[in-house]
Amino acid sequence: MQPVELAKAYRLLNHGPTVLVTAAHAGQRNVMAAAWNMPLDFLPPKVAVVIDRNTFTRGLIDASRCFGLSVPRAGMLAAVMKAGSLSGRELAAQGLDKFDACGLQAVQPAAAHDNGATLSDLERATPLVEGCLAWLLCRLLPEPEVAARHDLFLAEVIAAWADPTAFSDGRWHLPAEESQRSIHHVAGGAFFVTGAPIQAP
């Protein structure tokens, strides 16, 4: 994975892929799927994502004030579905970890971020999901009423990375192989794969 210039980070989400949301706090961590995400601003880059108040991830984000977004590949479909259906809270109550239950590996690229002065310890410890096309590390904006009323989290993207075989120089060049492309959830496990590129005249 290679760093993505912050001015181009919105392009990682602009086409509307379903993402994995990750967070960690006080020795606990979780991962969930979220189709309801979008860019909110270009620079500094901001994002909006809906995180239901009943999720285990929500409590971790409320505590850590940060989260990760990982853009999964179609080849990870079974794991994405588990992330969207298994309850992190129920697993945690049994002493189980949802990354493990989904067959996902957590990584912490920000732990090695060379600009450590700008990242808090919690931000640097935020997990992201191994094997994804792209990662965005996000810091909550202080909008508690929006979160309380609409389960809607607004955040600034403070670091981003992408697999250079799929995204480089600010552009997607997704491999043609379906398993390597991003995915778009509709409902009930029905997804679309990201299709062919087209350029407007």
Next chain:
Amino acid sequence: MQPVELAKAYRLLNHGPTVLVTAAHAGQRNVMAAAWNMPLDFLPPKVAVVIDRNTFTRGLIDASRCFGLSVPRAGMLAAVMKAGSLSGRELAAQGLDKFDACGLQAVQPAAAHDNGATLSDLERATPLVEGCLAWLLCRLLPEPEVAARHDLFLAEVIAAWADPTAFSDGRWHLPAEESQRSIHHVAGGAFFVTGAPIQAP
């Protein structure tokens, strides 16, 4: 176009297509492109969409408190690009109409909505874009601070329609022909077409 059950309306946007945002007020109307949109709730269905404060559409929405979202087909790509780049304000100052300038036709399906008691005159007069895959008619939620701080509009979907050859019984079955599929903007006129359906195990 056929009505879409409100409980299924979120599925029209769940896969992250770029949409056309439309609004009208006091004899003026406009259309713009918006990649930054997403569902916000299931039922009543709600949506979130970013509408820059400098757009002509923004003023119309602030006045009418309602807007339309239309999901365009790839065959409309040139018109979508014009909707995303031409200034409705500059056109209006010249006495020109942006629908005309983009080669788009406005329609008002809600004008014939049989449940008129629940729709205001402004809502029923809201234009939508002819030839699209789906339409959502939206009523602003009272979140003026969110709009002021983030250009972010939250709204309830009060009616929805879709082309039954592409979406029926709550499911997308997009024609295989690329020109008939929805589109996902990345940046600078580079889009992805919605690709193949895949079903999680």
